[in-house]
Amino acid sequence: KAGADWWRGAVIYQIYPRSFQDSRGTGSGDLAGIVRRLPYVASLGVDAIWLSPFFKSPMADMGYDVSDYCAVDPMFGTLADFDRLVAEAHLLGLKVMIDQVISHTSDQHPWFKESRSSRDNPKADWYVWAEPKPDGTAPNNWLSIFGGPAWEWDGVRRQYYMHNFLTSQPDLNFHNPEVQDALLETVRFWLERGVDGFRLDTVNFYFHDRQLRDNPPLVKIEGATSADAPDVNPYGMQNHLYDKTQPENIDFLRRFRALLDEYGDRATVGEVGDGARSLSTVAAYTAGGDKLDMCYTFDLLSENFTADHIRRCVQAVEAEVADGWICWAFSNHDVMRHVSRFSRDDDDRSEVAKLAIAVLASLRGSICLYQGEELALPEADLAFEELRDPYGIRFWPSFKGRDGCRTPMVWESTLANGGFSDARPWLPVRYEHQVLAVDAQLGVEGSVLEHYRRMLAFRRAHPAMVTGDIAFVATNQDLLVFTRRLEGEALLFVFNLTREEQSFQLPAGLVARQIIELPGYRPAFDGKTVVLKGLDAFVVGID
Ligand code: TEU
Numbered sequence: 001k002a003g004a005d006w007w008r009g010a011v012i013y014q015i016y017p018r019s020f021q022d023s024r025g026t027g028s029g030d031l032a033g034i035v036r037r038l039p040y041v042a043s044l045g046v047d048a049i050w051l052s053p054f055f056k057s058p059m060a061d062m063g064y065d066v067s068d069y070c071a072v073d074p075m076f077g078t079l080a081d082f083d084r085l086v087a088e089a090h091l092l093g094l095k096v097m098i099d100q101v102i103s104h105t106s107d108q109h110p111w112f113k114e115s116r117s118s119r120d121n122p123k124a125d126w127y128v129w130a131e132p133k134p135d136g137t138a139p140n141n142w143l144s145i146f147g148g149p150a151w152e153w154d155g156v157r158r159q160y161y162m163h164n165f166l167t168s169q170p171d172l173n174f175h176n177p178e179v180q181d182a183l184l185e186t187v188r189f190w191l192e193r194g195v196d197g198f199r200l201d202t203v204n205f206y207f208h209d210r211q212l213r214d215n216p217p218l219v220k221i222e223g224a225t226s227a228d229a230p231d232v233n234p235y236g237m238q239n240h241l242y243d244k245t246q247p248e249n250i251d252f253l254r255r256f257r258a259l260l261d262e263y264g265d266r267a268t269v270g271e272v273g274d275g276a277r278s279l280s281t282v283a284a285y286t287a288g289g290d291k292l293d294m295c296y297t298f299d300l301l302s303e304n305f306t307a308d309h310i311r312r313c314v315q316a317v318e319a320e321v322a323d324g325w326i327c328w329a330f331s332n333h334d335v336m337r338h339v340s341r342f343s344r345d346d347d348d349r350s351e352v353a354k355l356a357i358a359v360l361a362s363l364r365g366s367i368c369l370y371q372g373e374e375l376a377l378p379e380a381d382l383a384f385e386e387l388r389d390p391y392g393i394r395f396w397p398s399f400k401g402r403d404g405c406r407t408p409m410v411w412e413s414t415l416a417n418g419g420f421s422d423a424r425p426w427l428p429v430r431y432e433h434q435v436l437a438v439d440a441q442l443g444v445e446g447s448v449l450e451h452y453r454r455m456l457a458f459r460r461a462h463p464a465m466v467t468g469d470i471a472f473v474a475t476n477q478d479l480l481v482f483t484r485r486l487e488g489e490a491l492l493f494v495f496n497l498t499r500e501e502q503s504f505q506l507p508a509g510l511v512a513r514q515i516i517e518l519p520g521y522r523p524a525f526d527g528k529t530v531v532l533k534g535l536d537a538f539v540v541g542i543d
């Protein structure tokens with residue numbers, strides 16, 4: 001897949017390195033393990049992999065707390081392993097994207113150690129330091145996403161520092177150009193090693209309000225994510241008074257783009273987790289082709305599987321992000337696995353998983369798959385004692401954290417720990433996962449894994465699905481109906497996301513030209529009306 005626009009409509013497979021494949025018997029996955037499994041990933045028919053962080057880290061937030069941006073953590077191997085991974089991936093035709101967590105560092109990063117050592121060291125202004133209020137309390141009312149205030153007192157500097165996440169994840173001061181320069185140099189380090197793109201963690205958190213203004217109490221915003229609910233957080237967490245798309249970040253993203261452009265066809269996907277205002281942020285970050293290539297939001301990551309929700313999300317993107325490009329995902333390492341989120345008690349989970357990928361593969365945008373979703377792995381149910389995620393440990397039991405989607409990948413159903421590791425894995429492998437292992441589904445007619453492969457091949461075979469326009473067709477609330485068009489190709493998709501039979505009649509003006517069999521679905525169609533069972537799908541070529 002050559003070409004500067006390889007990312008447009010690409011299918012990106014997210015690998016969570018600690019849980020993919022252990023090659024050394026440590027109980028944690030590593031880069032060499034990923035190399036071993038790359039042929040499997042390539043065989044799915046994806047275009048790229050995105051690796052969650054493997055950089056040197058104390059692992060307080062599982063690697064999203066980096067203490068050296070240019071080193072591989074010993075848990076995952078060496079730089080030589082990484083170079084081999086890139087080389088093998090490229091041989092298999094896979095692009096390699098890596099996660100850049102540059103909004104904050106670990107408190108063990110040498111930059112922070114120096115910054116906190118005094119008020120006048122060379123890096124004194126590299127983080128967000130502020131005086132207490134006269135009564136000694138925190139500078140303002142900002143809250144951390146992971147609970148408590150966004151400010152931590154430092155006894156040496158006798159000042160507060162800001163953190164959007166854990167107290168051990170101090171926020172870098174992007175207003176300082178030296179910080180920007182230093183970060184861009186670390187990005188260059190990976191570009192030189194041949195990576196094809198970057199996922200930018202919390203890209204809308206880079207800049208803070210320099211005036212440190214208090215957040216106003218939150219009023220419930222229509223369309224806001226549950227994380228922004230006022231009962232959970234009276235100040236809307238990081239939904240600060242100021243607009244996160246402030247000009248400074250736009251300028252920084254242009255600098256980032258300019259660096260990438262020195263290297264050719266490298267891609268970016270920004271993570272925008274900002275509730276109600278996320279789409280205007282996405283639009284600002286992706287417009288004009290001189291900043292980010294694409295962004296993803298939590299719109300489809302945190303909600304249910306209904307025609308109405310998906311239609312509204314896609315329509316909103318079409319209306320607000322017209323000049324940009326979106327990346328869709330149902331699952332990642334931060335949210336409950338979608339087969340559990342989407343299924344009802346009496347559902348056949350594999351039917352839900354199959355329809356979900358059929359829908360995802362048909363949407364306009366690039367798509368991210370999360371390891372194990374192609375096996376229909378459900379969210380693992382963990383006991384408190386088994387948790388590793390500090391977010392879950394803090395909020396248990398009202399929020400059980402993110403470990404349930406981070407348990408190891410399962411490869412061999414008859415081996416201990418599903419073939420992930422000979423040692424005790426860092427998170428447990430459940431029996432209900434083990435029986436869904438790759439070897440139990442590979443080549444098995446009707447399996448979810450084979451359905452994924454066929455669906456992705458189907459997408460590849462129809463360019464209109466990859467980059468074509470999307471337009472919704474009026475229908476009853478329960479059906480998801482849209483067309484995808486590109487040059488000579490026009491396809492009409494009909495998805496029934498309910499569990500009941502539904503029928504759909506082609507409206508006047510849409511003429512069926514050619515029945516195209518969508519892998520695994522064969523609803524009755526008389527040329528005008530299609531009758532779909534529950535969780536069924538249909539596609540037809542139209543004029
Ligand atoms: O996530 C940022 C983010 O918005 C998440 O905190 C999200 O709100 C939450 O996980 C939903 O459950 C990124 C990474 O994806 C996440 O793993 C890190 O913990 C976080 O940044 C801090 O680096």
